[in-house]
Amino acid sequence: MALRNVLTDENPALHKVCRPYTEFGPRLHQLLDDMIETLIDADGVGIAAPQVGIIRRACIVMETNVAEGEEPYFIELINPEIVLAEGEQEGAEGCLSFPGRFGIVCRPEHVVVKALDRNGEPFEVEGHGLTARAFCHEIDHLDGVVFVEKATHMLTDEELAQLRGDDDEDADEELDGETAE
Numbered sequence: 471m472a473l474r475n476v477l478t479d480e481n482p483a484l485h486k487v488c489r490p491y492t493e494f495g496p497r498l499h500q501l502l503d504d505m506i507e508t509l510i511d512a513d514g515v516g517i518a519a520p521q522v523g524i525i526r527r528a529c530i531v532m533e534t535n536v537a538e539g540e541e542p543y544f545i546e547l548i549n550p551e552i553v554l555a556e557g558e559q560e561g562a563e564g565c566l567s568f569p570g571r572f573g574i575v576c577r578p579e580h581v582v583v584k585a586l587d588r589n590g591e592p593f594e595v596e597g598h599g600l601t602a603r604a605f606c607h608e609i610d611h612l613d614g615v616v617f618v619e620k621a622t623h624m625l626t627d628e629e630l631a632q633l634r635g636d637d638d639e640d641a642d643e644e645l646d647g648e649t650a651e
């Protein structure tokens with residue numbers, strides 16, 4: 471496994487519609503392993519292939535809604551599609567490709583996603599809350615759409631400081647963990 475370089479906003483790779491996978495071999499597996507390592511290193515909750523310069527439909531989402539005492543885990547999604555979206559949530563969102571920038575984005579509260587695993591086997595997975603947000607954010611990346619295009623408001627430095635300083639350190643940690651996608 472190896473860390474991959476995360477591209478930032480000015481890179482055209484982030485604004486392209488990605489091609490689907492038709493082969494599920496070692497190249498894809500290496501990419502997925504590297505993306506997970508890169509995501510852990512960056513302390514984010516999701517990453518998409520175009521963010522590491524690969525214009526293909528693959529992304530990783532961390533499932534953080536786990537029972538107490540259980541570790542969050544990574545969901546690998548190849549050629550994912552949202553097949554059901556319900557409800558609405560509004561909240562602050564960020565992106566590994568836009569370091570330090572956060573914006574308010576409206577997303578569904580619950581989604582069902584159809585995808586292939588790394589071996590090309592189909593599966594369905596659902597997400598609520600932050601996980602639903604992460605699915606939508608990552609799948610947008612595969613269509614060349616970045617969150618700043620969807621944000622109804624980008625947080626100012628003052629608003630960000632206020633959000634972080636609101637409570638205690640827990641709130642701070644939560645913000646870091648929940649917004650970097």
Ligand code: NI
Nearest residue numbers: 565566567651
């Ligand atoms: Ni992102």
